[in-house]
Amino acid sequence: MITGKGQELYKKAKKLIPGGTMLLSKRPEMFLPEQWPSYYSKAKGCFLWDLDGKEYLDMSIMGIGTNILGYGHEKVDEAVRQVVDTGNMSTLNCPEEVALAERLVSLHPWADMVRFARSGGEANSIAIRIARAASGRDQVAICGYHGWHDWYLSANIGDGKNLDGHLLPGLNPLGVPKALSKTVLPFNYNQIEELREIVRNNPDLGAIKMEVSRNMGPAPGFLEEVRQIATDNNLVLIFDECTSGFRQTFGGLHKMYGVEPDIAMFGKALGNGYAITAIIGRKEVMEAAQKTFISSTFWTERIGPSAALATLDEMESLKSWEIITNNGLKIRKGWQELSDIYDLKINIVGLPAITAFGFDLADWLKYKTYITQEMLKEGILASNIIFSCVKHEPQHLDRYFNKLEPIFKTISQCEKGVQKVDDILEGPVCHSGFKRLN
């Protein structure tokens, strides 16, 4: 069993920080309980180093998708260093926020106005506030994962199962006011009739918020029908592109499908590892923001928009969405080939740039844990999902698949009864995570 300074520090963290980390998806238990390196000292390209100075190739979540250009991209970091030299904050505003607003609107000609925040949860809450203020109605139909705030978790008040397919199974919305019950109404992706029924039965419905794509893409006509329903019923259509933005095209994924929302949000990748999120929208909707109160000190930071401007320049120059999509397609091919060789029935889901696999097997979580355990020994961070970055080159993919092959072979032998997975696991099984994989 590998343990090091990281696991020592994590023991301390669990006493000081409820949950141990700030993000559920970065909990060591999600990967390899008691063995995951947990903390980093340095990250660069598609590599990182733990607290013991050990190097790892990151073939996992790449900062949960924040670093399409890889960790520590020179041009983005240079823009941030200039901000540090000239001041991140002042009594006056930073001009970069206006330039970034202009840039995002030019990439999305249907949009006219922009607000910025620092986290995806905030961007989601701002979009909902604006949509409710613009429509004058409180109910929202949702499809997908939209953060931790009250407005969203309220969907689970009552039976506690509404968000099972969107977030986590059985999530108890403890601490969310019960008065919010029935304000948020989930529908399943590609199930247009579920949305129609929500619209029919809820006259106070003012908005639809959804992810453009989930584990699967849209069925033919699905997004167009959602758009039509929104238009016909005077509902604000919001696309949450915090995760999907800039993965498959230069901007929101909705550009690929030719369906335009009234509001879209971007997060994660926009600043290549520096905190910045954006809410863009049509003027007639966005102007409702002025009739309510949406304001926060740290939304005025200069690092965020400066990093985003440099990130967009570099993405555009590299056509990064093509690189990471090609990487993802190669990765899928590799998984499929190994599964075919070892007679494992594999499910592969997600956008190519955020691709994940699973086996429909009773011992799946044990196998997933075993993959992480064995890859870690080889200096590779891996689970069953890969957020691709432009620094993932053919030699990294080769290294990953060379190490993955004997692991798939062992899993196959376990399934055939030749080996027992319990005998080869060196620690506890990982926790199950988000239902959404992309």
Added chain:
Amino acid sequence: MITGKGQELYKKAKKLIPGGTMLLSKRPEMFLPEQWPSYYSKAKGCFLWDLDGKEYLDMSIMGIGTNILGYGHEKVDEAVRQVVDTGNMSTLNCPEEVALAERLVSLHPWADMVRFARSGGEANSIAIRIARAASGRDQVAICGYHGWHDWYLSANIGDGKNLDGHLLPGLNPLGVPKALSKTVLPFNYNQIEELREIVRNNPDLGAIKMEVSRNMGPAPGFLEEVRQIATDNNLVLIFDECTSGFRQTFGGLHKMYGVEPDIAMFGKALGNGYAITAIIGRKEVMEAAQKTFISSTFWTERIGPSAALATLDEMESLKSWEIITNNGLKIRKGWQELSDIYDLKINIVGLPAITAFGFDLADWLKYKTYITQEMLKEGILASNIIFSCVKHEPQHLDRYFNKLEPIFKTISQCEKGVQKVDDILEGPVCHSGFKRLN
């Protein structure tokens, strides 16, 4: 009338960004409509430079209180540069967050556990979620300003006046679900009977959230009585120290009064201009965070906790709270002396380190605008409030008061009918802002 590139850019911003800025308090209209420089190119110490390269001494909000150590503090910036060099974000967590949690708990021995966020609004929402989850009750009594989120603004559903004394007069909580009506119940500072009545009439009350000090400090026994009411009724007591923390002592202002809450939040000054906010609390309350879902990608950034650790080191070494409090006391003395000389009845409020003045005169907003207008000509950013920083030295205060004297004289002459304020204003009058001055 002074105008420059900043006002040009702001005209563009108002078309692209609803409200023009991310923070209400940084809108140019709050200071000097059509003339305020609006944007900065550089900030250092207690100086900043606008887009035309013009230098200003900042005797105003100093980034709305984010920079107690001044803009661009070498040691804090050096810590941030190291983060840029070694990676702000990765699949693993940053060890600095554990060190910062440990540090904040050691400064506040009543607290055991910590969560971090990036903005003050988030910190407020996290504290409320935890308090509601821990108590199992949804209603909250509040006193003060606690951000832009639904939970707080819901206090204004109905008559629209509940937050008049806490935030802004007549704020319309447009876009806040009406179902939240009566979940948040405001009481006035130092009015213990109002709190008692809320407790008596609302069995679903689970928490009290308040600022420790507002424009005035606590009446003798007030905070102790609040603490007793919370204890007797099993209510989670939350002190919002986002603004007051580290201004008058090394940590929360509550340390000066010897009254301990169950949760406290810090913001603004904690990272000296880099985004980081903290929620600290007793173990039995904070552990409720694990029974609900509180998680966000950008809360895992390394810059925030790294900047905070360097900021705390430097604050402790300088005893910055003593420096800025002494500055504030000198500033008050200066205002009082000038008012006495020119026969103006002045009201001075707030913590010394965040001190503000006003005249009870019908033309007050015009005079405030005139002060900003004239000071701007002298290369000084000024309104009626000063967030002091350690870089404010005697020569800066002298310069400020030398320029302020003829302005107070003119105001006095306007009051005596010798001059007309409308004749000396060169542009529109500023907007009125927050009711809370500290």
